[in-house]
Amino acid sequence: MKIYATDLDDLALGAVFLATGGGGDPYLPTLIAKQTLEQTGPVTLIDANTLADDAFVVPVGGVGAPTVSLELLPSIDEASRVLDAYSTLINREIDAVASFEIGGGNSLMPLMAAAVKGLPVIDGDANSR
């Protein structure tokens, strides 16, 4: 299954519901994720069962106060640069990206990172959703 830039508004609204009040307003992450996917094309969503047992999956997202991002806006390349830095640090190729929580802005960060890196995203999160 593929996720396109045009799917992101609906996805963000669902993520607000799943965040049950936390995670901040996904408006800005949605805006920048749309711009990213418009440039890179869609992201591939995969079932975790299709991965090899030793596949290397990295979750990516933000921690801390979402309020800060009202002024310090998200960038198109920050999530992918984190992946690059991590991959270099532990000297291993990444097979897929995941979300540690599908809620608020953190639902969109893995999509942006995956889009820029050309990697698939796992259909699910660390809250076993």
Add this chain to the structure above:
Amino acid sequence: MRASRTTTRMGNSMRIGLDVGGTHTDAVLMDGQQVVAHTKATTTADVGSGIEAALATVLEGVNPADVELLTIGTTQFTNAVVERKHLSTVAAIRVCLPAGRGLLPRADWPADLVEATDGGNYLLQGGHLYDGRELAPIDEVEVAELLQTLKAKRPKAIVVSCAFSPSQPELELGLAERLSTALPNSRVVASHSMGGLGLIERENAAILNASLLEFADHVASALLTSSERLGLSCPVYVSQNDGTLIDLERVREFPALTFASGPTNSIRGAWALTGLSDALVIDVGGTTSDIGVLKNGFPRQSNLVIDVGGARTNFRMPDVLAIGLGGGSEIGEGGTSCGPQSVARELAIKALCFGGEVMTFTDIAMSQGRMVIAEAINTDPVETEICNAVDQLVLEKLTAAVDLMKPGGAVLPVVLVGGGAPLIPGETLAGCPVIRPEYAGVANAIGASIAQVSGEAEGLHAIGSKTRSEVVDELTQAATTNAVAAGADVETITVVDIEEIDIPYMASETTRIRIRVVGDLIVGTQ
């Protein structure tokens, strides 16, 4: 009636309130709290001649020298944005990199609004962090290049927005000054003058404001010319979003502050007409009924993000619920529906009572004897069964809407205002008594005539530093200073709103406190 007390330092006490809407231009002449004359005229294409006609009507038999103040509510600036007319191009400079790379100003605007205002977008390195530290140093080479580019492009207006400028305005002010010096023919707006935290919303507000500056000069000059042509030599003020007044000089600088003056003036007019400081207000028009809430004599503000012409902004505007119900609402087969489709401006051609083919809510109200229309061509009443079914529907619609808007389920009076107020049946809505004040049809012009000015101040209160009451006192003092600078009589200042919002994730428990004070305008001492 509890209209405002105006401090008068001249012998006269008459005021004119004018409301220039998209369809109607209403005017009232007030002597103290009494309505001396009122008129409802049609807004003309050139706006000015409609204003002059309305002023001439209320000034009949009156010496213009006896008028101490002319106050105007106008939707011209809102309409300019909504209709993409009279807008200048604006260069948007944002100082935020390395944050926000790839996210340009106007990213989420409708294409036609971008086209109408696009004077280029420029992202520079710099700005601050939340605690005031530098995010990145300013790159002087980058700034020099930008100045060269803009000198070639000569934009009419420029907006500068820096990360965290509401708490650290120096960088933004410094750049704005350099831009003004380098480009003396461009108007420069620093984003922090348009609001608080929320870079995108603040920047959007500043761009919309900047795009209106040229038109604002034109409107302010035209208003002055119209008033002078009718022999008025009094000061001219314009009502802003919160229902208080700003002078024409401030309108020339901040036209966007008038965006919500339409609904605000109706709600303030309801306050002046009834003296009720807490009530629900329904402004019944041709297509919609707008339901707002009076709280301490002022409109309850919305906490939602305010969309103006498709752009997200941080403006504070009244919390208004619009439902599709008005004089032009079309009635479904056998009275099964009423609105939201409306014949709107074509009521006088399409409605049954004017010889047309469409059954409207106006026809129902006329048949039920609630409205008398002198110009009616067809006075055959609609069948009683249909009328009763429609009235039942209307009451259900309004009851549901009033239930949504009434604070905490409290029983509050419901004040009906606007040209369509007589359309609404009944003496109660959602268990609340309905009040129908005299002059309800020109409530918006009366709302505009209330001569008060406001001042605001905002600050952070961290537990462990000063006490809360010390911070409140300091902010009240700052807000008072601002109100006095805007023309308020210091003796009449009262605090009308203290808003406290907890800020999460800070090192110590922190609250943002915003205080608004209001005082009577001093008239006649220029």
